[in-house]
Amino acid sequence: MTPDQFAQALMGEGFEPAVTIAREPGGRLDEHTHPFEARALILAGEIGIASAGAERVYRAGDVFHLLAETPHTEWYGAEGVRYLVGRRDPAQS
Incomplete structure (x- = not known):
């Protein structure tokens, strides 16, 4: 899926x-x-x-999805990360 296709789907x-x-x-965000x-x-x-209790690493071409108010930590690889993200108000789901 191209970035344009992903953005249109969102x-x-x-x-x-x-x-x-x-x-x-090498950055990191504690639980939030x-x-x-x-x-x-x-x-x-x-x-x-x-x-x-589960952890996963996402790389180019992968998609991650987090529901609103989901506690999570995140960290970034040796080259950092760049991603295209869409946000949705939970009332819109």
């Missing part, structure tokens, strides 16, 4: 317009939540996400 599902996020190499649902397409690098 819009069709009621997500806000997608934005590109870049995170620094978001007040929105998020779906992201990894464009470059890698991101690890741990939630509910």
Whole structure:
């Protein structure tokens, strides 16, 4: 799936317009939540996400999906990560 196709699919599902996020190499965010649902397409690098006792690493071409208020930690690979993400208010789901 291309970034344009991903962004169009998000819009069709009621997500806000997608934005590109870049995170620094070797960075980390401790456990936190978001007040929105998020779906992201990894464009470059890698991101690890741990939630509910499970952890997974996502790389270019992978998609991750987090529901609103899901506690999670995240960390970024040696090259950082760049991803295209759409957000959706949980009331819109």
